[in-house]
Structure formats: C-alpha cells, structure tokens
Amino acid sequence: MLSFELSYDELLAYQGTNPRPADFDAFWDKALLDLDSLPAEAEFVDAVDFPLTTATAQHLYFTGTGGYRVHAKVLRPAEPTGPAVLLFHGYGGEQPAWVELLPYAARGFTVAALDVREQVGFRTPSQASNSFSLQHHLVHGLDDGPDGLLYKHVFLDTRRLADLIGGLPEVDAARIATTGWSQGGGLSLVAAALTPTIKYVASVFPFLSDYQRTWDLNLETSPYDEIVTWFRKRDPRHLRQEEIFTTLGYIDIQNLAPRIQAEITLFTGLEDQICPPSTQFAAYNKIQSPKEVRTYPDFGHDDLPGAHDAIYQLIGTKL
DSSP: OOSSSOOHHHHHHOOOSSOOOTTHHHHHHHHHHHHHTSOOOOEEEEOTTSOOSSEEEEEEEEEOGGGOEEEEEEEEESSOOSOEEEEEOOTTOOOOOHHHHHHHHHTTOEEEEEOOTTTOOOBOTTOOBOOOOSSOTTTTTGGGOGGGOHHHHHHHHHHHHHHHHHTSTTOOTTSEEEEEETHHHHHHHHHHHHOTTOOEEEEESOOSOOHHHHHHHTOOOTTTHHHHHHHHHHOTTOTTHHHHHHHHGGGOHHHHGGGOOSEEEEEEETTOSSSOHHHHHHHHTTOOSSEEEEEETTOSSSOOTTHHHHHHHHHHHHO
16 A cells, blocks of 8 residues: 555645646636637537437537547437536547446436547548547647647637536536546546536546656656656756646646536545556645545556446436
8 A cells, every 4th residue: 555655644735746837827717718719619410320219329529729620429318307427538548438328318417428639539420530649648739838738728628518518408507527537537627627617526546637746756657657758858858847847737637626616526546656646636635625535545547446336326416
C-alpha cells in the first residue's frame, strides 16, 4: 500500500505541485465566452446499425472550437424520465459500445458518450474519415502556448456536449451526471467545472492533474511519460521548465476543481502508478462541493471491483 507515494493522511492534505497560471480564471472565462459565440451546428443522425424499440440510437455531430467536427453516441429513451448521463472514455481509447449505454436508457435516462477529438477515428455520414493519433495528446500544441493546447479544445467539447444534451426537450438540465475512468474521470470533472448545472460526478482515477508532480515522481510510464519525452526532445536542459509546467497548468484539473458545484465521488487505487494518487488528491482536495473518496488500497490503474455497479447505482440515486 502506498509503496511509492505519500501516506494516506498526507494525501488528504496534499495541495498539488504544478504551478497555477496567474490568469487562469480569466483564460477559461474567455474560452467559454468564445465557445458561446461559435455556432454548434448540431446534427442528430439515427443509427440505422443499432435499431431499438425502447430507445433511439443516434450519432451526434457538432462543431467545436477550431471548426473541428466532434462526434458522440446518444441514446434517447422512448419514455424519458428527465435525467441524462455523459460518458467519457479513457486516453486513446474508444467510446462505449451501444449496448453499454443501455442500462442508463433502461432507467429512462438520456445518455451520451463523447468521442474525444483526435483519439477516435469515427466516420462522418459522408464516410470521410476523421483524423486521429495514438499518443502525445497531452503535449500537443504545447509549443504554441495555452491556446494551442489540444486539451483546451477537448475540455470545451465537454461543455458543448453538456449544453446540447441539457438542451434536449426530454432532458432536465439540472439532473445531469458525468462519469468516466482515467482520462474519462478527468473529463467528467472538467465537464462539471465548466458546466455549473451538472449535478453529480463519478470520477475513477482521473488523468490530467498535477503534471509537475508526475515528473517529480519519475514514473516514465504512459501517459505522463509524454512530458519527459517533450523535455528530452525540446528542452533537454530544462531551461524552460517553469514556463512549460505553467502552460500545462491551464489544462490541469486541480485548477478547475474549485469551480465544481456538483456532488463528487472519487474512486482511486492507492497503488496507481499511471495516475498517481497524489495527482488525484490534488484535484479532490480543491473541490468545495459535497464529496467522498472510495479507496482501493491494493489496486492500481485497474478494473476496481464493484466500481461499475456502484457508479450505476449512485447515478440512479443522485439524479
């Protein structure tokens, strides 16, 4: 237990290492205003490959920042009860299969699963492939400053998805939950930070937090090894170290955490060497809304036993 990390008591007090940019709040306030001025051009297209009688399966396409066409899967129940759930997938992974969305639709919940831009090579209705890459998303655009960071745009995609789903006639925008594992856990917190009306978040070992801490721990494993690789290729003597970690601070979920108004449940394995517990607690400790943490002392970045069932029940209870 905690063989490479802080003690549990220290985790509960840990406030993070990565620098917070001085204009962080102004940066994100402007980003949200810019997003609001950009037409979403949303299009819902029935998924003919997955016919249902209890719900309608649809592909949602919308325009995100930079003119990027973003995709999500959506299940809209035939007899909606008002709530909605937003699902976010792991780093470089795939969105859930349609059948994985059915448990929420069975409750009458609208459910949407985002394809993170540049990670999932979905095809548009015209059959034109969407570009994708397999790695280096964390440092993508780092040379171009905070506005060039790929994750800035991904974060804004979560807000746009929340707005579009919350705006559906069958959805109560005050009864939306978000959830995901790893990158999905991070994006579920981001969505709540950028969308104050989100009510509940179940976040499992969230990625995208406290970047300098991961470097200090010297865990040269994916995904945080991208930072080490960047320095080796771009700044081998670390002459720009403070600048680089400050720039990454714009997409550090610990800095967004104080904006969250939703109730939070964090699931974490205390032996996680992919997303170290201290990076997760850096964000968790800054959340000011109601929250709890469920720890798995002997588990790392694993399939945490019982977590899937617990999340399903929690979302049903909280919404």
